[in-house]
Amino acid sequence: xxxxxxxxxxxxxxxxxxxxxxxxxxxxxxxxxxxxxxxxxxxxxxxxxxxxxxxxxxxxxxxxxxxxxxxxxxxxxxxxxxxxxxxxxxxxxxxxxxxxxxxxxxxxxxxxxxxxxxxxxxxxxxxxxxxxxxxxxxxxxxxxxxxxxxxxxxxxxxxxxxxxxxxxxxxxxxxxxxxxxxxxxxxxxxxxxxxxxxxxxxxxxxxxxxxxxxxxxxxxxxxxxxxxxxxxxxxxxxxxxxxxxxxxxxxxxxxxxxxxxxxxxxxxxxxxxxxxxxxxxxxxxxxxxxxxxxxxxxx
Amino acid sequence: xxxxxxxxxxxxxxxxxxxxxxxxxxxxxxxxxxxxxxxxxxxxxxxxxxxxxxxxxxxxxxxxxxxxxxxxxxxxxxxxxxxxxxxxxxxxxxxxxxxxxxxxxxxxxxxxxxxxxxxxxxxxxxxxxxxxxxxxxxxxxxxxxxxxxxxxxxxxxxxxxxxxxxxxxxxxxxxxxxxxxxxxxxxxxxxxxxxxxxxxxxxxxxxxxxxxxxxxxxxxxxxxxxxxxxxxxxxxxxxxxxxxxxxxxxxxxxxxxxxxxxxxxxxxxxxxxxxxxxxxxxxxxxxxxxxxxxxxxxxxxxxxxxxxxxxxxxxxxxxxxxxxxxxxxxxxxxxxxxxxxxxxxxxxxxxxxxxxxxxxxxxxxxxxxxxxxxxxxxxxxxxxxxxxxxxxxxxxxxxxxxxxxxxxxxxxxxxxxxxxxxxxxxxxxxxxxxxxxx
Numbered sequence: 057x058x059x060x061x062x063x064x065x066x067x068x069x070x071x072x073x074x075x076x077x078x079x080x081x082x083x084x085x086x087x088x089x090x091x092x093x094x095x096x097x098x099x100x101x102x103x104x105x106x107x108x109x110x111x112x113x114x115x116x117x118x119x120x121x122x123x124x125x126x127x128x129x130x131x132x133x134x135x136x137x138x139x140x141x142x143x144x145x146x147x148x149x150x151x152x153x154x155x156x157x158x159x160x161x162x163x164x165x166x167x168x169x170x171x172x173x174x175x176x177x178x179x180x181x182x183x184x185x186x187x188x189x190x191x192x193x194x195x196x197x198x199x200x201x202x203x204x205x206x207x208x209x210x211x212x213x214x215x216x217x218x219x220x221x222x223x224x225x226x227x228x229x230x231x232x233x234x235x236x237x238x239x240x241x242x243x244x245x246x247x248x249x250x251x252x253x254x255x256x257x258x259x260x261x262x263x264x265x266x267x268x269x270x271x272x273x274x275x276x277x278x279x280x281x282x283x284x285x286x287x288x289x290x291x292x293x294x295x296x297x298x299x300x301x302x303x304x305x306x307x308x309x310x311x312x313x314x315x316x317x318x319x320x321x322x323x324x325x326x327x328x329x330x331x332x333x334x335x336x337x338x339x340x341x342x343x344x345x346x347x348x349x350x351x352x353x354x355x
Numbered sequence: 356x357x358x359x360x361x362x363x364x365x366x367x368x369x370x371x372x373x374x375x376x377x378x379x380x381x382x383x384x385x386x387x388x389x390x391x392x393x394x395x396x397x398x399x400x401x402x403x404x405x406x407x408x409x410x411x412x413x414x415x416x417x418x419x420x421x422x423x424x425x426x427x428x429x430x431x432x433x434x435x436x437x438x439x440x441x442x443x444x445x446x447x448x449x450x451x452x453x454x455x456x457x458x459x460x461x462x463x464x465x466x467x468x469x470x471x472x473x474x475x476x477x478x479x480x481x482x483x484x485x486x487x488x489x490x491x492x493x494x495x496x497x498x499x500x501x502x503x504x505x506x507x508x509x510x511x512x513x514x515x516x517x518x519x520x521x522x523x524x525x526x527x528x529x530x531x532x533x534x535x536x537x538x539x540x541x542x543x544x545x546x547x548x549x550x551x552x553x554x555x556x557x558x559x560x561x562x563x564x565x566x567x568x569x570x571x572x573x574x575x576x577x578x579x580x581x582x583x584x585x586x587x588x589x590x591x592x593x594x595x596x597x598x599x600x601x602x603x604x605x606x607x608x609x610x611x612x613x614x615x616x617x618x619x620x621x622x623x624x625x626x627x628x629x630x631x632x633x634x635x636x637x638x639x640x641x642x643x644x645x646x647x648x649x650x651x652x653x654x655x656x657x658x659x660x661x662x663x664x665x666x667x668x669x670x671x672x673x674x675x676x677x678x679x680x681x682x683x684x685x686x687x688x689x690x691x692x693x694x695x696x697x698x699x700x701x702x703x704x705x706x707x708x709x710x711x712x713x714x715x716x717x718x719x720x721x722x723x724x725x726x727x728x729x730x731x732x733x734x735x736x737x738x739x740x741x742x743x744x745x746x747x748x749x750x751x752x753x754x755x756x757x758x759x760x761x762x763x764x765x766x767x768x769x770x771x772x773x774x775x776x777x778x779x780x781x782x783x784x785x786x787x788x789x790x791x792x793x
Binding site: 079080081082083084085086087088105106108109112113116119120123124189191192194195196197198260264265343346347349350351352353354 | 378379382383385386389390394436437439440441442443444445446447448449450451452453454455457459460463464466468469473476477480481482483485486
């Protein structure tokens with residue numbers, strides 16, 4: 057006993073000053089306290105300390121996805137092209153007449169659908185992130201926020217791949233995007249922030265109730281039709297409600313505006329949507345942080 | 356020098372729910388309360404809930420190695436999860452100071468599609484190592500796991516042993532101040548196990564605090580400085596490994612004996628306890644006043660002792676001398692003669708040797724009530740010098756289980772002395788030859 061205690065001097069073989077560096081952690085029914093820090097300061101520090109882990113998790117997902125599939129990225133590209141193909145046919149044959157679009161319908165729909173799929177992909181990947189990690193969540197203590205954030209990586213990768221057919225279609229129809237295009241990445245970021253907000257909340261819900269995953273697939277399908285991606289933003293009552301009540305709509309419409317006309321038609325709507333996205337992301341993050349130690353056992 | 360506890364657990368309880376449906380409903384409610392910052396009414400049980408841990412308090416000082424033992428479902432793993440912060444307690448408070456490394460499941464978080472190399476980088480990052488630390492330790496991890504050849508194959512092609520070795524190697528190289536292990540060492544081949552134990556010893560020497568959950572009681576007695584016995588969510592005993600392991604052994608046997616109670620045998624033995632005519636060694640030995648004694652008392656160990664071959668009582672034996680262990684069994688009903696057994700433990704409680712009449716196929720036939728049988732074991736003392744404890748037992752083998760009539764753990768302390776020094780536990784009695792070659 058005495059011997060081991062003597063070893064406890066700062067000249068520890070690991071070269072670490074033990075007395076100085078000891079992290080104090082407290083666990084109580086009301087939550088976790090680390091070195092006296094709890095709440096936001098702890099949350100920010102955890103993410104900052106684990107930047108590299110997030111990056112490694114993203115790389116893992118990307119490399120695993122394409123390791124056992126020959127067609128790899130093709131699977132990311134085919135579904136939106138099929139969907140747009142069907143709608144282009146329905147539109148052209150006047151079975152479902154879709155109003156005029158500012159750029160050719162196929163280009164319009166393929167772009168909109170790619171953006172919507174980025175959102176849908178992010179929400180579903182975040183929602184599944186905890187459940188699919190299984191033992192990692194139940195048996196290892198680390199900031200699980202990293203799993204949810206890293207889940208954004210693969211949908212973003214898929215989105216980048218989907219840009220190839222989008223560019224091809226734009227070239228084919230001779231559509232030249234406006235200069236506003238350079239601001240589109242910011243909107244893409246806003247869409248991912250919105251998705252992350254939903255993802256934080258739904259990933260926890262999915263741990264407790266697996267129904268969440270099933271319900272989400274349905275909800276996302278419905279949301280595709282409630283977002284102006286396959287049709288131009290409606291202007292008549294009551295249909296224009298999808299522009300107002302769906303926080304995703306202003307973000308998607310803004311990207312369409314920037315490409316087609318170079319400026320944003322309804323900046324106030326966009327600002328509101330961005331604020332909502334940010335607020336939801338922070339609320340979701342907080343909710344996630346507070347509840348994860350209570351529900352980690354359900355994974 | 357501060358010896359503040361590195362782990363302190365105060366009045367900690369944790370409840371679980373028996374039915375899955377209620378689990379989900381309660382989970383949803385708890386989450387909602389958390390979100391609305393309503394305080395959890397966590398100290399009361401709701402229907403279908405039970406306490407997996409109840410009012411647990413203990414502290415662990417720096418450099419200690421604590422063994423957590425107990426039957427399945429006693430709450431050991433739950434306690435480890437609480438210490439690691441994976442779940443939060445429902446009451447009480449846990450304080451931990453230092454970097455915690457935990458091995459609750461080996462290879463948790465390995466991705467089967469990734470190679471060993473990729474998994475090392477990812478897993479180490481999850482355990483909180485920086486890039487530089489991982490690069491520094493990468494070779495040591497691969498070397499410790501013995502996986503040089505396979506490090507670039509996907510881990511899904513690994514054998515379960517390789518999987519486990521890699522998981523352990525990463526965890527120990529994370530340089531924890533506090534190391535929590537759950538059953539992890541029960542796997543891997545013997546050479547890897549001894550590597551693990553050597554690493555744990557190195558941790559101990561360096562002042563790393565270790566908490567190990569195990570069913571292997573030898574690990575507890577030989578490696579731990581302290582042990583905690585959990586029983587149905589409570590700390591039943593807490594102290595030196597030897598006493599705790601003895602208690603655990605007694606509890607498990609009593610638990611088993613309860614389903615085998617032979618009606619009234621205990622009462623009968625109490626009546627005939629006055630029978631004193633067979634006590635003749637009283638005062639000859641310094642018996643241990645704190646022996647652990649239990650059993651159904653269908654038969655009893657009246658007295659026992661250690662003697663020289665000439666019949667003189669001794670408590671100090673010279674190594675390599677022949678000696679006798681004599682046990683007197685009284686039978687409290689007409690029955691077959693009970694199996695007589697002894698075992699010798701070292702001071703830590705590690706069982707070093709022992710035998711019984713059943714193992715050696717001695718059949719002593721049937722006896723009447725109140726018959727006393729003297730059993731003499733004759734052997735040579737091979738053990739090296741040191742203090743030892745003699746434990747005795749009598750019982751029978753019934754329906755595939757050993758039923759204890761009377762067990763007297765640590766009945767008699769004795770010493771072995773030696774004329775010439777040896778290392779280790781026993782004298783291998785080597786014969787040494789030599790010759791000059793050039």
